[in-house]
Amino acid sequence: MRGGRAHSGGRAGPAESRMDRKQERPALSSRAVGSALCEGVAAERCGGAGLAALPCAMRHLPYFCRGEVVKGFGRGSKELGIPTANFSEQVVESFPPDISTGIYYGWACVGNGDVHKMVLSIGWNPFYRNTKKSVETHIIHTFKEDFYGEILSIVIVGYIRPEKNFDSLEALISAIQEDIEEAKRQLDLAEHLKLKEDNFFHLPEGKIVNNH
Numbered sequence: 656m657r658g659g660r661a662h663s664g665g666r667a668g669p670a671e672s673r674m675d676r677k678q679e680r681p682a683l684s685s686r687a688v689g690s691a692l693c694e695g696v697a698a699e700r701c702g703g704a705g706l707a708a709l710p711c712a713m714r715h716l717p718y719f720c721r722g723e724v725v726k727g728f729g730r731g732s733k734e735l736g737i738p739t740a741n742f743s744e745q746v747v748e749s750f751p752p753d754i755s756t757g758i759y760y761g762w763a764c765v766g767n768g769d770v771h772k773m774v775l776s777i778g779w780n781p782f783y784r785n786t787k788k789s790v791e792t793h794i795i796h797t798f799k800e801d802f803y804g805e806i807l808s809i810v811i812v813g814y815i816r817p818e819k820n821f822d823s824l825e826a827l828i829s830a831i832q833e834d835i836e837e838a839k840r841q842l843d844l845a846e847h848l849k850l851k852e853d854n855f856f857h858l859p860e861g862k863i864v865n866n867h
């Protein structure tokens with residue numbers, strides 16, 4: 656298994672998962688409520704039951720996931736100026752089938768490195784009309800170099816909004832910038848900061864990750 660919720664305090668190796676029952680209440684940003692009210696996309700994914708269906712997006716949270724970073728279409732850095740680290744198809748398929756597509760925030764760590772804030776997109780990128788579902792993480796940190804092939808560990812903490820199509824590339828970029836600001840604000844809350852310190856991010860000492 657590559658992602659999910661497992662017992663708190665346990666170790667999860669590459670492509671493993673665990674559930675944390677400590678956090679009972681899923682995180683929902685104000686933009687998520689706005690999105691659901693205006694567009695009903697989360698509701699549609701849950702069977703068209705309106706706001707009452709929102710827990711569909713949230714009930715898997717916090718969601719722990721670990722996997723290798725693979726190549727995507729190369730658009731994040733070049734076209735958007737916002738690189739996104741993609742998980743493999745195998746990891747994407749390991750996500751719960753009923754987890755809502757959309758934009759989330761949480762914590763991320765490359766290999767045994769520091770834990771940083773992140774924003775995440777799950778879905779088909781309607782602006783680009785992808786035919787395959789992808790899970791892409793933008794880590795809110797400047798890295799000196801790419802980290803393809805490294806193990807990326809993430810915990811998805813809260814939901815921001817559904818995926819959308821846009822009239823222009825600029826509008827997509829601007830929406831992502833707003834998501835980043837929302838993620839920064841949400842993750843500063845004490846209830847979310849504690850997940851940054853979770854044992855999930857500490858790989859066992861001496862563990863070889865991707866030959867490093």
Ligand SMILES: Cc1cc2nc3c(=O)[nH]c(=O)nc-3n(C[C@H](O)[C@H](O)[C@H](O)COP(=O)(O)O)c2cc1C
Binds near residue numbers: 774781791
């Ligand atoms: C925070 C965030 C929000 C995103 N929102 C959308 C969206 O609403 N619609 C969309 O089509 N793509 C969205 N994307 C996905 C980008 O289009 C995607 O990351 C970009 O195409 C780069 O893909 P690549 O890494 O495969 O090249 C979002 C990505 C991030 C990180």
Ligand SMILES: Nc1ncnc2c1ncn2[C@@H]1O[C@H](COP(=O)(O)OP(=O)(O)O)[C@@H](O)[C@H]1O
Binds near residue numbers: 724731738
């Ligand atoms: N802050 C960051 N967040 C995510 N990926 C980053 C970041 N900085 C550098 N990268 C690197 O950039 C890659 C993503 O760039 P991108 O242009 O979206 O290409 P791709 O489509 O291959 O994912 C990641 O796989 C990673 O190696």
